Amino acid sequence: MATDEILFQAGPGKRSIPDDYSCDVFISAFNLSERVGKTFGKINAARKFWLIHNEYGFSDSELPTNTSLLRSTELAEADFMIDALEQIESDLTPGVRLCIDMTGFMRPHLMFLMHLLRTRQIGTFDFIYTEPSQYTRKAETVFSSDVVEVRQVNGYEGTHSVDMSADVLVVGAGYDHDLIGHVIANKSSARLLQLLSLPSLSADMYQESLTRLHRVADAPVKVPDEQLAYASASDPFVTYIVLVESLQKIASRSRQISNLYLSPLATKPQAVGFALYYLKHLVGKPASIIFPYATRYSKETSKGVGRTWLYELSLG
Amino acid sequence: MRSVTTDLHRNNPFDLTKASDYSDEQVKEYWVDVGDAQKSLVTFIKPTSLVPMFLLGGKGSGKTHLMRYCSSAVQELRHSNLRTAIAQEKYLGVYSIADGLNVHRFSGKGQTDETWQSIFAYSFELWLAANLLSSLRPALADDELKSAAWSEALIKHVLQFFHVKPETLPRNFDELIEYLSTLRTAVDVAVNNSAITRQLTGITVLFNPGDLVFGIPSVLTQLCAAFQKTVFVYLIDEVENFTEQQQRFLNTLVRYRKGNVTLRIGARLYGVKTEATLGSGEPIKRDAEYERLVLDARLREEASQYETLAARLVLRRLQAAHAGTNISEQSLPEAFAELSTENFHQKIALDIVSSRDATGVERPHLARFRDAAAGLIADKSIVEALVETLRLPEHPLLEKVNLLAFYKRISRGVDVLALARTIEQDAAALLKSGAAAAPDYYDLYSHFSSDLLAQLYRDYGRKPVYAGFKTLVRLSQGVPRNLLSLLKHIHRRSSFGGEAPFVRGKISVEAQVHGIYDATEWFWEDAQPDEHGSLVRNAVEQFATLARSIRYSDSPSECDLCCFLINPETLENMSAQALKMAENWSFLLRVKGNSGAKNDDRVLTKYQINPMLAARWGISESRRGAIELKKEVADLLLSGADPAGAQQAITARTETMYLPRLLEANLVARTNPGQASLFDGN
Numbered sequence: 001m002a003t004d005e006i007l008f009q010a011g012p013g014k015r016s017i018p019d020d021y022s023c024d025v026f027i028s029a030f031n032l033s034e035r036v037g038k039t040f041g042k043i044n045a046a047r048k049f050w051l052i053h054n055e056y057g058f059s060d061s062e063l064p065t066n067t068s069l070l071r072s073t074e075l076a077e078a079d080f081m082i083d084a085l086e087q088i089e090s091d092l093t094p095g096v097r098l099c100i101d102m103t104g105f106m107r108p109h110l111m112f113l114m115h116l117l118r119t120r121q122i123g124t125f126d127f128i129y130t131e132p133s134q135y136t137r138k139a140e141t142v143f144s145s146d147v148v149e150v151r152q153v154n155g156y157e158g159t160h161s162v163d164m165s166a167d168v169l170v171v172g173a174g175y176d177h178d179l180i181g182h183v184i185a186n187k188s189s190a191r192l193l194q195l196l197s198l199p200s201l202s203a204d205m206y207q208e209s210l211t212r213l214h215r216v217a218d219a220p221v222k223v224p225d226e227q228l229a230y231a232s233a234s235d236p237f238v239t240y241i242v243l244v245e246s247l248q249k250i251a252s253r254s255r256q257i258s259n260l261y262l263s264p265l266a267t268k269p270q271a272v273g274f275a276l277y278y279l280k281h282l283v284g285k286p287a288s289i290i291f292p293y294a295t296r297y298s299k300e301t302s303k304g305v306g307r308t309w310l311y312e313l314s315l316g
Numbered sequence: 317m318r319s320v321t322t323d324l325h326r327n328n329p330f331d332l333t334k335a336s337d338y339s340d341e342q343v344k345e346y347w348v349d350v351g352d353a354q355k356s357l358v359t360f361i362k363p364t365s366l367v368p369m370f371l372l373g374g375k376g377s378g379k380t381h382l383m384r385y386c387s388s389a390v391q392e393l394r395h396s397n398l399r400t401a402i403a404q405e406k407y408l409g410v411y412s413i414a415d416g417l418n419v420h421r422f423s424g425k426g427q428t429d430e431t432w433q434s435i436f437a438y439s440f441e442l443w444l445a446a447n448l449l450s451s452l453r454p455a456l457a458d459d460e461l462k463s464a465a466w467s468e469a470l471i472k473h474v475l476q477f478f479h480v481k482p483e484t485l486p487r488n489f490d491e492l493i494e495y496l497s498t499l500r501t502a503v504d505v506a507v508n509n510s511a512i513t514r515q516l517t518g519i520t521v522l523f524n525p526g527d528l529v530f531g532i533p534s535v536l537t538q539l540c541a542a543f544q545k546t547v548f549v550y551l552i553d554e555v556e557n558f559t560e561q562q563q564r565f566l567n568t569l570v571r572y573r574k575g576n577v578t579l580r581i582g583a584r585l586y587g588v589k590t591e592a593t594l595g596s597g598e599p600i601k602r603d604a605e606y607e608r609l610v611l612d613a614r615l616r617e618e619a620s621q622y623e624t625l626a627a628r629l630v631l632r633r634l635q636a637a638h639a640g641t642n643i644s645e646q647s648l649p650e651a652f653a654e655l656s657t658e659n660f661h662q663k664i665a666l667d668i669v670s671s672r673d674a675t676g677v678e679r680p681h682l683a684r685f686r687d688a689a690a691g692l693i694a695d696k697s698i699v700e701a702l703v704e705t706l707r708l709p710e711h712p713l714l715e716k717v718n719l720l721a722f723y724k725r726i727s728r729g730v731d732v733l734a735l736a737r738t739i740e741q742d743a744a745a746l747l748k749s750g751a752a753a754a755p756d757y758y759d760l761y762s763h764f765s766s767d768l769l770a771q772l773y774r775d776y777g778r779k780p781v782y783a784g785f786k787t788l789v790r791l792s793q794g795v796p797r798n799l800l801s802l803l804k805h806i807h808r809r810s811s812f813g814g815e816a817p818f819v820r821g822k823i824s825v826e827a828q829v830h831g832i833y834d835a836t837e838w839f840w841e842d843a844q845p846d847e848h849g850s851l852v853r854n855a856v857e858q859f860a861t862l863a864r865s866i867r868y869s870d871s872p873s874e875c876d877l878c879c880f881l882i883n884p885e886t887l888e889n890m891s892a893q894a895l896k897m898a899e900n901w902s903f904l905l906r907v908k909g910n911s912g913a914k915n916d917d918r919v920l921t922k923y924q925i926n927p928m929l930a931a932r933w934g935i936s937e938s939r940r941g942a943i944e945l946k947k948e949v950a951d952l953l954l955s956g957a958d959p960a961g962a963q964q965a966i967t968a969r970t971e972t973m974y975l976p977r978l979l980e981a982n983l984v985a986r987t988n989p990g991q992a993s994l995f996d997g998n
Contacts, residue, residue, distance in 0.1 A: 076424040078511035112511070119512050147849075151420030154511035159504035162447050162497070164416045165340075181841065186415060186557075188337070259416065284505070288418060 029104035078154035111275040115155035133304030150186035156289035174266030182292040239273025260287040329637035330804035348628035373611035374902035376797020387411035388451040398455035426514035442500040445528040556587030586900030615794035654784040665712035688976035705736040723871035806831030855894040858953035869973035874941030881920040891954035
């Protein structure tokens with residue numbers, strides 16, 4: 001399939017957010033990164049909401065007081081998102097101009113939200129993402145700690161095959177070498193395809209993510225070329241296209257994939273790209289998105305405010 | 317034609333270390349055994365015994381390889397024909413790996429635990445039943461598969477287990493498998509949709525739990541004469557992935573096992589979360605209802621068998637990389653260079669000190685001794701006489717033994733110069749006439765030589781050496797993957813250094829040392845003790861810090877210390893949890909048999925820091941010395957609650973092993989600790 005055609009299916013692509021951008025409903029996940037707070041202030045929306053993730057471990061005194069908060073005590077992403085969005089259910093109807101800042105979102109919640117919106121016939125909506133100028137401790141940045149379990153993301157649980165002889169695991173490798181290790185260990189019998197982020201959000205981030213990848217305990221010593229693919233860290237549409245092409249390549253070179261597991265561990269835009277691919281091509285198939293879940297995440301892992309990108313999604 | 321050198325050089329024969337990465341062919345190809353058929357590893361899990369078994373073991377202990385070796389796919393490869401394999405081996409191995417079940421989806425989504433329990437049991441049984449039929453299929457004869465009457469009878473019998481019959485009946489064996497798969501897919505869809513809909517609609521549980529798992533083999537036995545004496549073994553691997561509720565179903569299958577069916581359940585050491593069954597929750601009974609085998613512990617107990625296994629494992633990998641290698645089990649150790657112990661490690665020790673000696677700088681151990689003695693002895697000539705008497709320039713290691721002997725024997729009132737001269741004479745006698753001429757001195761040397769050598773390395777900015785095939789086997793502690801990982805890294809380091817490992821010459825000590833340090837880091841990173849990660853790692857670090865502090869002290873209380881004696885029952889909750897997790901993740905090994913405390917009748921448990929981690933802290937890999945940790949100290953080290961307190965406890969335990977406190981404690985009168993120099997030089 002031609003690249004243009006693939007892109008046409010997914011949305012018009014990535015672009016800088018226009019100065020006069022506006023929407024009806026704006027939802028952002030609260031954390032202490034400057035890029036999240038500044039973007040929230042700048043967006044022109046009829047109604048704005050902070051989503052409060054429990055994983056950041058904020059106390060009530062740390063939370064904003066002048067904006068509506070979307071909260072839930074539920075644990076799993078499906079239960080949490082459905083519960084948290086209940087109070088604005090009447091706003092989330094087909095035709096709403098909805099914008100979601102994915103920057104502070106937990107990746108499973110972000111992906112589940114895409115599935116949920118699609119189910120509720122909100123197939124077209126906008127995502128925005130603001131890049132950091134730098135992560136706080138370079139290659140030592142810890143994004144998550146103490147992984148509890150690796151499991152399928154709600155809404156991305158496929159119907160799997162008993163035959164596991166040709167399972168494939170596609171890992172979107174990012175900074176979290178600990179997370180990558182957990183995922184590889186969980187699907188240890190699967191053949192590994194790694195998606196590295198290139199170009200990265202900034203030039204030195206690519207090198208940093210490689211540095212961390214090399215620390216993965218079970219990472220293959222030698223990675224054959226066909227096991228490596230490169231995708232932009234800040235463009236879900238490019239990630240989407242790379243996934244289409246890489247998996248076509250694998251399918252044409254070897255026998256049919258028995259079970260496919262996708263695990264986006266790099267940026268939020270990459271997670272959106274993975275979810276997009278899943279929703280377009282993998283629903284009802286022996287394929288799942290899996291993720292290493294941690295009990296808590298750093299409240300602030302980045303410095304500065306980089307570029308803000310707009311992604312207009314069409315899930316159809 | 318490719319040369320041996322090229323093949324072994326380019327391809328690291330030890331690259332693949334995980335059985336889950338192997339193809340069925342590789343499972344067969346890389347299989348090695350500890351002995352003949354009677355002593356085979358397969359006998360460990362007794363596939364033809366009807367008693368279910370939990371096969372436990374640390375990561376990489378070989379559970380998956382063993383279970384996959386017993387799977388139908390590898391049975392077929394062994395005999396070229398599955399029917400023949402079943403006839404000869406008398407069992408059919410139905411291998412399932414729990415990670416394929418994605419068990420975590422059977423939770424939450426607005427449903428109760430009880431609902432999920434029954435839905436999981438239903439889906440899992442469909443999975444097992446479909447897997448059973450798929451595994452058996454290659455063993456069926458064409459006349460069976462193509463016979464309408466046989467198919468009809470089979471399907472009729474199997475569908476008897478179902479409360480509701482399908483609208484369209486399966487017509488043959490393959491359609492029966494497809495029917496079971498379709499039912500399972502319907503469950504998957506309903507389970508997945510419930511994330512959004514909050515409802516589990518469209519699932520009707522069509523049979524009673526256990527009916528397919530136990531019933532289908534019974535039907536097959538009735539319909540196929542060839543399988544009448546076959547044991548159907550469900551090999552269910554990586555059960556640690558199951559939740560506690562899900563394991564209850566598995567335990568229920570163990571309890572209600574029927575007919576010619578049995579189970580082998582593979583899990584990590586920590587993997588069994590409950591022994592309870594469904595319903596009343598009554599636990600299954602070990603030995604009466606199931607057996608339990610801890611694979612790596614068994615291999616550690618049978619050390620000679622493990623050594624055989626280790627050597628064969630290496631040779632099989634070398635042969636697979638290139639058949640031309642002519643290394644044998646006997647000659648394998650010769651492929652690894654080792655430290656020369658000749659003449660009391662003279663050459664090694666001189667190599668370490670020679671470059672700094674050439675600059676005229678005093679050896680660190682002598683300089684420390686001089687400084688400490690000078691702080692206590694007013695007469696500097698006595699200090700110098702002591703240093704000169706204990707100095708042994710041509711034997712740096714024995715020079716350290718001299719100092720150690722001095723530290724061990726010194727006490728208030730002793731004539732220190734006379735003591736130094738006696739030690740000097742002992743050293744001379746040993747060098748001239750051997751151990752019998754200076755038995756006590758030699759005893760000290762033989763106990764502490766590895767610690768003193770490690771100190772020498774460290775004092776001169778080098779890493780302590782671990783080398784030799786026997787050392788590698790000892791480091792791996794009954795876990796084949798540890799051995800393979802060590803060899804993978806050593807091979808890489810050796811090749812990178814321009815050597816031709818296993819082809820020409822020996823693998824240098826340097827390559828082994830670097831490879832072992834790499835493998836140690838891998839081991840430390842590879843174990844992922846989930847949410848208790850930092851607690852466990854901190855606890856092991858504290859243990860190791862204490863062992864290291866003692867090993868590198870001027871007068872270690874124990875030689876080759878890597879074991880601790882603890883009474884786990886007295887520990888605080890957090891400490892007990894850290895200890896348990898550290899054992900589960902093989903950071904600590906429980907040493908078989910309990911030990912009594914030295915001064916009373918308390919029974920203590922001995923824990924060894926896994927030798928795979930020894931290099932990380934430069935501690936000993938040999939299990940010789942052990943120290944008892946009282947409850948208060950053990951709690952401080954394990955709980956992580958008071959890092960400063962833990963450091964204080966380590967200092968308190970070791971400060972009198974270090975200069976200058978070591979000399980002060982032995983020479984200064986305790987009745988007047990404030991007086992700096994009571995020593996009179998006599």
